[in-house]
Amino acid sequence: MRRxxxxxxxxxxxxxxxxxxxxxxxxxxxxxxxxxxxxxLLLALAFVYLRIILPQEQRENHAP
Numbered sequence: 001m002r003r004x005x006x007x008x009x010x011x012x013x014x015x016x017x018x019x020x021x022x023x024x025x026x027x028x029x030x031x032x033x034x035x036x037x038x039x040x041l042l043l044a045l046a047f048v049y050l051r052i053i054l055p056q057e058q059r060e061n062h063a064p
Contacts, residue, residue: 003054007046014042 017039021032 003057007049007054010042010046010049014039014046017042 017035019039021035021039024032024035
């Protein structure tokens with residue numbers, strides 16, 4: 001359960017940042033672009049962890 005907490009939190013905040021950058025039309029453009037960039041960065045971090053790091057850790061733990 002703990003191994004999925006960090007990527008889940010990263011996904012949640014990444015989606016929040018992207019959603020905020022889309023909805024916040026009254027904010028300056030630089031803030032919206034920064035929010036979108038940060039959101040994509042968090043989503044990429046969660047993707048790398050779930051698709052690359054986690055399977056590698058599982059293989060190392062189950063190896064004889």
